[in-house]
Amino acid sequence: MKNPITGLNKVFESRIRLGVMSVLMVNEEVNFNDLKEMLEVTDGNLATHLVNLEENGFIKVHKGFIGKKTNTTYSVTKSGEKAFTDHITALENMIKGVK
Amino acid sequence: MDKAYLLCDSKYFFMHEPNQQTDSLQDLKDIRRIMERSSRFISLSGLSGVAAGVCALTGAFISYSILDNYYGDYNSSGFFSGDDFSRLKIKLLVVAASVFVVAFASSYYFTWRKANKQGLPLWDHTSKRLAWNMLVPLATGGAFIVGMLRYDVWAFVAPASLIFYGLALVNASKYTLSEIRYLGYCEIVLGLINMLFIGYGLWFWAVGFGILHIVYGISMWAKYERK
Numbered sequence: 001m002k003n004p005i006t007g008l009n010k011v012f013e014s015r016i017r018l019g020v021m022s023v024l025m026v027n028e029e030v031n032f033n034d035l036k037e038m039l040e041v042t043d044g045n046l047a048t049h050l051v052n053l054e055e056n057g058f059i060k061v062h063k064g065f066i067g068k069k070t071n072t073t074y075s076v077t078k079s080g081e082k083a084f085t086d087h088i089t090a091l092e093n094m095i096k097g098v099k
Numbered sequence: 100m101d102k103a104y105l106l107c108d109s110k111y112f113f114m115h116e117p118n119q120q121t122d123s124l125q126d127l128k129d130i131r132r133i134m135e136r137s138s139r140f141i142s143l144s145g146l147s148g149v150a151a152g153v154c155a156l157t158g159a160f161i162s163y164s165i166l167d168n169y170y171g172d173y174n175s176s177g178f179f180s181g182d183d184f185s186r187l188k189i190k191l192l193v194v195a196a197s198v199f200v201v202a203f204a205s206s207y208y209f210t211w212r213k214a215n216k217q218g219l220p221l222w223d224h225t226s227k228r229l230a231w232n233m234l235v236p237l238a239t240g241g242a243f244i245v246g247m248l249r250y251d252v253w254a255f256v257a258p259a260s261l262i263f264y265g266l267a268l269v270n271a272s273k274y275t276l277s278e279i280r281y282l283g284y285c286e287i288v289l290g291l292i293n294m295l296f297i298g299y300g301l302w303f304w305a306v307g308f309g310i311l312h313i314v315y316g317i318s319m320w321a322k323y324e325r326k
Binding site: 006015018019025026027030034037038091094095097 | 119130134
């Protein structure tokens, strides 16, 4: 998953996945529509990336209801948090020119 | 910065042999921006503060002239009638309510305008969270003041409103521009000082809701909005 040279995580090569993680790092729980609005992406596109993140074990999905409407919220997992911080450290190292 | 870039598909990375350093920097900037914008309501305009402050000062001035008239009449006639007093209360209440409505509407307008310019929604989860976290201390303060008025304790209305408003702002600073915390501290300190000068509530109000708002508003506008 990790690029051995740079330490960058392949999962976060997608800007949408990177965006989702950024949002979830600073918000405990965010629902689908808020994510969609913040990242300005289409339903299908966002859904695909969310499934990918979930399969990697980086985010947790909670299915709930508000009245009769489904309200699906997402939150980051421990391993997602770690992967994301590692990714950021790798990015910072690249800027400093440290490999 | 344009958002389309941020949302470019991952293909971007595969199509180009990327300059990794600039890409990393761009990634970090985007991450920071998304975090900032998804956790705080950043559209709050400094001009909203200025508008609210101007309304408050106008309101204080009108109230002052009403009171001045009232006591002037008292001095010339030598007595108050109960009718006069209830008329005075109604007048002041009308002024207070109109100040609140106009201040709210004008602040709303400037913040709405800023959100529009930034292309951000005005009513999203950040503004909802901000509203709720302001509302808790404000509603508590409001209820507390109403409670005091039931015992006809008018003396602490001004200090209590300044203090609770200050607490609301300190609390709000976690959900919007963090500088609003300092405005909150000033309101609290002003309210506490007002406790030592009971009877000068109108002056403290004018400073707290008028002048402080204007000072805060102008400095925020200068920092974030002036082009």
